[in-house]
Amino acid sequence: MSFTWTQHRFAGGALALDVANSVILRFDPERSVDRFADPAQLSAFPVAAQTFSAERALFGELAPVEKNGHVSVLHLRETIDVYFRAHIEDRQTDAMLADLLENIAGTLRGSKPKSLEAATAHSALRLLDTTTIDRLKICGHCGWLFIDRSKNRSRMWCDMAVCGNRTKAKRFYERHRPGGT
Numbered sequence: 001m002s003f004t005w006t007q008h009r010f011a012g013g014a015l016a017l018d019v020a021n022s023v024i025l026r027f028d029p030e031r032s033v034d035r036f037a038d039p040a041q042l043s044a045f046p047v048a049a050q051t052f053s054a055e056r057a058l059f060g061e062l063a064p065v066e067k068n069g070h071v072s073v074l075h076l077r078e079t080i081d082v083y084f085r086a087h088i089e090d091r092q093t094d095a096m097l098a099d100l101l102e103n104i105a106g107t108l109r110g111s112k113p114k115s116l117e118a119a120t121a122h123s124a125l126r127l128l129d130t131t132t133i134d135r136l137k138i139c140g141h142c143g144w145l146f147i148d149r150s151k152n153r154s155r156m157w158c159d160m161a162v163c164g165n166r167t168k169a170k171r172f173y174e175r176h177r178p179g180g181t
């Protein structure tokens with residue numbers, strides 16, 4: 001199946017979250033897909049991020065991911081997801097925060113300025129700001145992380161047009177199928 005990085009895939013509202021969201025349906029190992037497992041999709045990501053990321057004005061142009069760069073991208077991605085997901089779920093996060101900060105430090109020391117890794121590390125640091133981290137949520141449909149910037153913090157979906165509508169359609173189907181409630 002062909003795959004493209006569309007606007008929807010940058011619904012996180014921060015580069016670090018969009019990177020974390022490159023794993024689809026993390027909560028369901030049977031259906032979960034890692035888009036970065038395909039080198040072609042990983043190398044297309046920085047180009048798409050320059051067009052679609054909410055933070056594109058902050059990081060500007062990104063260099064292509066270097067041959068050995070994918071390992072550090074994946075490490076950083078997992079510590080980002082683990083820490084912020086745990087924070088949203090109100091779990092004990094000190095050890096996870098330590099892992100994330102170590103990973104950010106290592107990334108900033110070892111990567112080039114315009115690399116995806118460096119831009120993602122900076123993005124993760126911005127998320128730690130209390131006004132932002134308190135707005136982080138997990139999409140009720142796909143499990144992606146996103147920033148809820150709505151006034152009354154009532155967003156339930158990473159992207160209303162996709163996950164909101166799919167959930168509505170699913171509920172409709174369940175209500176109207178024979179024997180449904």
Ligand SMILES: [Zn+2]
Nearest residue numbers: 139142158163
């Ligand atoms: Zn979603």
